[in-house]
Amino acid sequence: MEAGPAIEVTGLACSYQEFKVLQGVSFTVRTAEIFFIVGPVGVGKTTLLRNMVGLATPVQGEVLFNGRSFTKADTAERREMLKTFGLSFQGGALWSSLTLSENVTLPLEEYTRLPRDEIERIAAFRLAQVGLAGFEDYYPSEISGGMKKRAGLARALALDPTTVFFDEPSAGLDPIGARNLDRLILQIRDTFGTTIVIVSHDVDSILGIADRLIMLDRETQGIIAEGPPAALIAGAAIPKVVEFLTRRTVRSG
Amino acid sequence: MPASQELTRARASTRTEGSVLEVALEGPWRLDGETPRWGPLVGKDRPQEVRLRADGVTRWDTSLVAFVGEAQHWCAEAGVACDTAPLPEKMRLLGGQFAESLRASTRVDHTRSLLEGVGISTREAMSQGRDFLQFVGECWIGTKRLVAGQAGFRWLDCLGEMQKCGAMALPIVSLISFLVGITLAYSGAIVLRRFGGDIWVADLIGVAMTREMGAMMAGVVLAGRTGAAFAAEIGSMKANEEIDALTILGISPVRFLVLPRVIALGLMMPLLALYANFLGILGGMTVAYTALDIPPTAYWVEMLTIVDLPDVSVGVIKSIAYGLIVGLSGCRRGLQAESNAAGVGQAATSAVVTAILFIIVADAIFAVLFNAIGL
Numbered sequence: 001m002e003a004g005p006a007i008e009v010t011g012l013a014c015s016y017q018e019f020k021v022l023q024g025v026s027f028t029v030r031t032a033e034i035f036f037i038v039g040p041v042g043v044g045k046t047t048l049l050r051n052m053v054g055l056a057t058p059v060q061g062e063v064l065f066n067g068r069s070f071t072k073a074d075t076a077e078r079r080e081m082l083k084t085f086g087l088s089f090q091g092g093a094l095w096s097s098l099t100l101s102e103n104v105t106l107p108l109e110e111y112t113r114l115p116r117d118e119i120e121r122i123a124a125f126r127l128a129q130v131g132l133a134g135f136e137d138y139y140p141s142e143i144s145g146g147m148k149k150r151a152g153l154a155r156a157l158a159l160d161p162t163t164v165f166f167d168e169p170s171a172g173l174d175p176i177g178a179r180n181l182d183r184l185i186l187q188i189r190d191t192f193g194t195t196i197v198i199v200s201h202d203v204d205s206i207l208g209i210a211d212r213l214i215m216l217d218r219e220t221q222g223i224i225a226e227g228p229p230a231a232l233i234a235g236a237a238i239p240k241v242v243e244f245l246t247r248r249t250v251r252s253g
Numbered sequence: 254m255p256a257s258q259e260l261t262r263a264r265a266s267t268r269t270e271g272s273v274l275e276v277a278l279e280g281p282w283r284l285d286g287e288t289p290r291w292g293p294l295v296g297k298d299r300p301q302e303v304r305l306r307a308d309g310v311t312r313w314d315t316s317l318v319a320f321v322g323e324a325q326h327w328c329a330e331a332g333v334a335c336d337t338a339p340l341p342e343k344m345r346l347l348g349g350q351f352a353e354s355l356r357a358s359t360r361v362d363h364t365r366s367l368l369e370g371v372g373i374s375t376r377e378a379m380s381q382g383r384d385f386l387q388f389v390g391e392c393w394i395g396t397k398r399l400v401a402g403q404a405g406f407r408w409l410d411c412l413g414e415m416q417k418c419g420a421m422a423l424p425i426v427s428l429i430s431f432l433v434g435i436t437l438a439y440s441g442a443i444v445l446r447r448f449g450g451d452i453w454v455a456d457l458i459g460v461a462m463t464r465e466m467g468a469m470m471a472g473v474v475l476a477g478r479t480g481a482a483f484a485a486e487i488g489s490m491k492a493n494e495e496i497d498a499l500t501i502l503g504i505s506p507v508r509f510l511v512l513p514r515v516i517a518l519g520l521m522m523p524l525l526a527l528y529a530n531f532l533g534i535l536g537g538m539t540v541a542y543t544a545l546d547i548p549p550t551a552y553w554v555e556m557l558t559i560v561d562l563p564d565v566s567v568g569v570i571k572s573i574a575y576g577l578i579v580g581l582s583g584c585r586r587g588l589q590a591e592s593n594a595a596g597v598g599q600a601a602t603s604a605v606v607t608a609i610l611f612i613i614v615a616d617a618i619f620a621v622l623f624n625a626i627g628l
Contacts, residue, residue: 050497053501054500054501055497055500055501078503079503080503082501082502082503083502083503085501087497087498087501089494089497089498090494091493091494093493093494093495093497093498094495094498095490095495095498095499096490096493096495106502106504107502107504109405110405110502110503110504152498155498
C-alpha cells in the first residue's frame with residue numbers, strides 16, 4: 001500500500017525568542033515512518049518540533065497533517081487534530097500534582113466517554129507497556145528521571161495517536177534504557193502503524209531505528225541533508241553529515 | 254641566568270640586545286601569587302623583536318600562559334616579531350592559544366541608549382497589555398462555555414482550591430481582622446472621646462469593617478497567601494513543560510488551571526470577608542469593653558443603628574471583585590513566568606504586587622460608583 005505523506009512542512013521559518021533560528025525548512029514525513037530530526041546542539045531541532053505541533057507559532061510557512069493545514073486551523077479544528085498527536089517531552093513533563101495513573105487517564109477523560117474503571121484499566125495497560133506496572137499510584141516526584149520519561153510516553157500514547165513526537169528521547173537514559181526505548185518505539189510503529197518523529201542527536205538511536213532523517217545546520221539555518229542514514233553515510237556527499245553520523249573527522253576534497 | 258637562591262615570587266626582567274627586547278621569566282608563576290603583567294613591563298618601548306625566555310621558571314600555571322599570550326597578542330597588534338622558540342613547547346602552545354582567544358573574542362555591548370530603552374519598554378508594555386486582555390478574554394469565553402455546559406469543569410480541583418484558599422486561610426484572616434478591629438477602635442477612641450462620644454466607636458468599627466476593611470484585609474491576605482501560591486505553582490508547572498503538555502493535548506490551560514482557581518477564590522472571598530467583618534467587630538468590641546467600659550450589648554445595639562444590609566452588601570460585592578483580581582493576577586503571572594527558577598520567584602512577587610495594586614484601584618472605583626448610586 002502506498003501511503004501518502006503524514007506530515008508536510010513547507011517553507012517553515014521559526015524564531016526562538018528574538019533570534020531567527022530556521023528558515024525555508026521544507027520536508028515530508030511518510031505514514032508509519034520513523035523520522036529523525038538531527039543536528040548539533042542549539043541548531044533549532046526542538047524549536048522546529050515546537051513549531052510543528054503548535055507550541056510555538058511559525059514566523060512563516062505551513063505545516064500539514066494528512067493534507068490538512070495545522071497552521072491555519074481554527075481552535076476547534078486544531079483541537080481535533082491535536083487529539084491525533086502524542087508528544088513525549090524531554091523531561092517527561094508529567095503533571096506533578098497527579099499520580100502516574102491520573103496523568104494517563106486525564107487525556108482519556110477529556111476525549112472519551114469510557115466508564116471510569118475501563119479508563120483506569122487502559123491507563124494501567126499503558127503504564128505496563130512502558131515497564132511501569134505497579135507504579136500507578138506514585139507521584140512524579142517519587143520516581144526517577146528515566147521512569148518519568150517512560151510515564152510521559154505512556155501518557156502520549158493514551159489516545160492511540162497516529163503521530164508521536166519525541167523530544168530527545170534518550171537524553172538522561174543509560175545505554176540499556178535508551179536501547180529499550182528504541183525497541184519500544186519500533187514496537188509501537190510496527191503494531192499500530194504510528195508515524196514517529198524524533199528530535200535527537202543520539203547517533204546509536206539514529207543508526208538503529210531511523211528510516212529517514214533530516215539534518216539541520218546552523219550556518220545555513222536549514223536542512224543540509226535528507227534521506228536514510230545508511231545512504232547518507234555511503235553517499236558521503238556532505239562531510240558534515242558523515243562526520244556527525246560516524247563521529248569521524250572527514251577531510252573534504 | 255637564573256638567580257642562585259630560589260625566588261619566592263614570579264619575576265620578569267627585560268634586557269635590550271640591539272633591537273631585540275629579551276624578556277626573562279623567573280620564579281614560581283601562580284594565579285594566586287603576584288605576577289608581572291605584560292603591559293606595564295613593556296611600557297612605551299617599541300622594539301623590533303621580542304624574545305621570551307623561561308629558563309628560570311620553577312613552576313607555572315595559567316598566570317604565565319596569560320603573560321605569554323598577552324605578549325604575543327601585543328606583538329601581533331604592534332607589528333613586532335615575537336620569538337617564542339626558547340620557551341618550552343607546552344608553554345608556547347598554550348600561550349599561542351591564549352593569544353588566539355584574545356584575538357577572537359568579541360565583546361557584546363548590552364548597554365542601551367535612553368531612547369532605545371524607552372522604545373523597548375513601551376513595546377513590552379503594549380504587548381503585556383494585549384496579552385492581559387487576551388487572557389481575560391480567554392477566561393470569559395471559558396466561563397461562558399462552562400455556564401452553557403459545553404465544557405467539563407474540574408469541580409474536584411475547584412473544591413481542593415476552595416479548601417486551600419478558604420478554610421486554610423481562616424487563622425491568618427482571623428488574627429489580622431481582629432487586630433485591625435482593635436487598632437481602629439483605639440485610634441477612633443482618641444478622637445471620639447474628646448466629644449464625649451465613646452459609644453460611637455461601635456458605629457465607626459461597624460461601618461469601616463463592613464464597607465471597607467473586611468474585604469480589603471481578606472483581599473490583601475489572600476493576595477500574599479494564595480495569589481503568590483498560584484503564581485509559583487503555575488510558574489513552576491510552566492518551567493517543567495507541564496503547561497505545554499496540556500496544550501499539546503488540546504486542553505486549555507485557562508480551563509484546566511485558571512478557572513478552578515479563580516472560581517474558588519471568587520466563591521470563598523465573600524465568605525472570608527464576612528468572617529473578617531465579624532472578627533474585626535469583635536476586636537472593636539473587646540477594646541470598647543476593656544478600655545472604654547462600653548458593655549458588649551450597648552456596643553451591638555449602637556452598631557446596628559448605623560450598619561445595615563447595604564453596608565454589608567457593599568463589602569461582599571467588593572470582596573468578590575477582589576477575589577477575582579487576586580485569582581486572575583496570580584494565574585496570569587504564573588502563566589507569564591519565564592521558564593526558570595528566577596522566573597518563578599519573579600512571578601510570585603509580581604502576582605502579589607499586581608493584585609494589591611488592582612485591589613486599591615478597584616476600591617477607589619467602587620467608592621466613586623457606590624457614592625454615585627447612593628449605596
